[in-house]
Amino acid sequence: MIDVRRLTKRYGDRTAVDGLTFTVQPGQVTGFLGPNGAGKSTTMRMIIGLDRPTSGSVTVNGKRYDRHRAPLTEIGSLLEARSVHPGRSAFAHLTALAHTHGIPRRRVDEVIELAGLTSVAHKRAGAFSLGMGQRLGIAAALLGDPQIVMLDEPVNGLDPEGVLWVRTLLSGLAAEGRTVMLSSHLMSETALIADHLVVIGRGRLLADTTVDAFVQEAGGRGVRVATTEPERLRALLSGPGVAITSTTAEHLVVDGMDSRRIGALAAQHGVPLYELTPQTVSLEEAFMELTRDAVEYQSTTAATLRAA
Incomplete structure (x- = not known):
């Protein structure tokens, strides 16, 4: 479990993280x-x-990361896939x-096979494609067989087979009761993998909820109905609590x-329906709506569209 409490980080007069509090629970993908x-x-x-917090705290399985004797066996992370000496092989x-x-050699062989790197294990990492570099980064995150896995943009550069592999891998780890934290800009992929969401903007917490609740709160409500007898x-x-437009x-x-x-009432009174569709929004639409005032780097096109 990752437990973040009132976490704040300032760089001079700039506040990058502002009083964040959330918990990443085991058994689900967050x-x-x-x-x-x-x-x-x-x-x-x-x-x-x-990085050291300006104030607040964050613990990994009940301790600060640097208090663990073998951190890789507690939490495996991928923040920058290219943080590998280019002259070293994946195996080295x-x-x-x-x-x-203190991780046994056999575990190295296991994660190399798991990540699909067997054929390139002894090639220099500097010659790897972006996708192969991602696989090596994920292999390193899994090396200690940790109870927590934290990945930043893990499908970046992967082909469709690789994307499916990551999706299946993370879902499987969560099903085993492990804690999985995933950061990504690919909303469609996040919607397929994640169970829970923590959304931040300008360093502050905007949402801490399930994917379904997040989408529904953003406007995934209402039912579109088509009939030849709309007034009836x-x-x-x-009735009370029902709004019709x-x-x-x-x-x-x-x-x-x-x-x-709606369908039952229409059938009971003989009103013909030829459409009965619950209204939904995508995770991407819900995310854009929630974060529209928290975008630091905004394109002219996005701003113009919203103004229109």
Whole structure:
């Protein structure tokens, strides 16, 4: 488990992380999201002791990262896949990490095979493609067989087979009861992997909730209904807590009643329906809506679209 409490990091007069509090629980994949400049990388660096907090605390399995005798066996992380000496082979890099943590040689062979690096294990890492570098970074994160895995943009540069491999891997680790924290800008992929979301903007917590609740809160509510008798249906559905709006002459959007209940009432009273569709938004749309005021680096096009 990763436990973050009132975590703050300042660089001079700039606050990169501002009083963050959240917990990454075992047994699920937690998506750690935010726009560029939100403080995600700084937070992850503080989790593994690469940056020291200005105030607040963060613990890994109940201790500060630097208090663990063999940190790689507690938390495996991938923050920068290219942080490997280019002259070393994948095998030599992983072996060096294993020696410093008392990890047996056989585990090096296991993660090389797991990451699909067997055929290039003795080639220099400096000659690796971006995707192969990512695989090596993930192999290093898994080397200590840790209970916590924290990955930043793990599918960057991977081909479709590699993306599926990462998705299956992370879901499997969570199913084993491990703690998985994933940071990514690929919302479609996050939606397929994550169970829970922690969203930050300008260093502050914006959301700490399930994926389903996050999307629903952003506007995934209401049911779109099409009928040749809209006024009759409106009269049937009207009541306390139900809001009905018209989009076209034959289309209604009903908020406050689910599609099952709408369909049952229409059938009971003989009102024909030819569309009954729950309204949803994508994770990307929900994320953009929540973070639109927390974007540090905003393109002219995005700003113009919102103004329109």
